Amino acid sequence: MNRIVSIAIVAILAIWLVSSTVFVVDQRKYAIVFALGEVKQVIDKPGLHLKMPPPFQNVIFLDKRYLTLDSPDADRFITAEKKNILIDSFVKWRISDPRLYFVSFSGEERRALDRMQQIIRDALNLEITKRTVREVISGERAKVMNAIQKNVEEEARKIGVEVIDVRLKRVDYVEQISNSVFDRMRSERLRVANELRSTGAAESEKIRADADKQRTVILAEAYREAEKMRGEGDAKASQVYAQAFGQNPEFYKFYRSLQAYRASFKSQSDVMVLDPNSEFFRYFRSSGPGGVAAK
Known part of the structure; x- marks a missing residue:
């Protein structure tokens, strides 16, 4: 046993x-x-x-794989113009020197992650304080991320970590300045809209003035052409009248008198106060040549 x-x-x-x-x-x-x-x-x-x-x-x-470190919450930073913004970021990294990494944190992963987050926060703060809100959000965002990654790489190398990439997932305003930013954006849009309206009104007046000018020119040219045609017609009529008058002057006078009678006695209510022996009634008194009384 x-x-x-x-x-x-x-x-x-x-x-x-x-x-x-x-x-x-x-x-x-x-x-x-x-x-x-x-x-x-x-x-x-x-x-x-x-x-x-x-x-x-x-x-x-x-x-030894590539790891991702996401910030648990968006951190608040102050820009160069003393405005608060919220930034949410993440980092791709891996352990490049396991001996240095182990010595730095005694193999405790939580301590390593806390240190990485602190390095990222410090790098973000260093770059954000140099730039305006516009530069961080859109103008120089790529340049900001490159500068942050460079700073993070330098610090992470000291603890045996290689940083692969740093990205800003979200950049937003804090609630206190969101309204003022919105008002400023609205004012900017209104200014642009007013400029466009002013430009449109100026162009409209320009087009209207040009149209009025063309209308005046067209009417003047039309009036000139009309007067020219009227003058040519009157000259032609005068020529015809002259020819007719030359062929039979007495008949011409008689014809013109008939036209005058027709125009004068158009209405039965017309009243004319004239001497019966006046030249106007010449062909009323006689139908013979020269106004001689007919027998």
């Missing part, structure tokens, strides 16, 4: 010894072998490895 117990104890000790001295490194991990806080070995190759049993040596695993 004692022999069986001894064998079992030896087997348990052997299993414990093997499990405490043999460990497997995943291809996605770094393995840090340390003793009493001192790093003895850094393993970045996957496979089966050996170490001394605790407490002589211990092992801790670190992720």
Whole structure:
């Protein structure tokens, strides 16, 4: 019985010894072998490895993949014009120097993340205070992110971290200045609208004046052409009248007198006060040539 117990104890000790001295490194991990806080070995190759049993040596695993660090909440920063804005950012990073990373934080991931967030916050504050709201939001956003990434890379390198990318997910105004920003944007739009209206009114007046000018020119040219045609017609009529008068002057006088009678006695109510012996009634008194009384 004692022999069986001894064998079992030896087997348990052997299993414990093997499990405490043999460990497997995943291809996605770094393995840090340390003793009493001192790093003895850094393993970045996957496979089966050996170490001394605790407490002589211990092992801790670190992720070698690309990781994302999102800010838990939007942080408030002050711009160069003393305005508050909220910025939400994220960082792509990975452990580039596992030994330095382990020494910096004793393998505690929470401490490492807190330190990374502090580095990002400091870099953001350094760049935001140099620029205006317009530059941060649109004008120089790419330049701001590049400057932030450069500052973060320099600080992160000191703790064994490589920063791959820094992005600003959201840049927004704090509630206190949102209304003033909206009012300023509305005033700017109204100013542009008024400028467009003024320009449109000026163009309208210009077009209207040009149209009136063209109308006046067209009417003047039409009147000139009409007067020219009227003068030519009157000249032609005078020529015809002259020819007719030359062929039979007496008939011409008689015809013109008939036209005058027709125009004068158009209505029965017309009244004329004239001397009956006047030249106007010449062809009333006689139908013969020269107005001689007919027998």
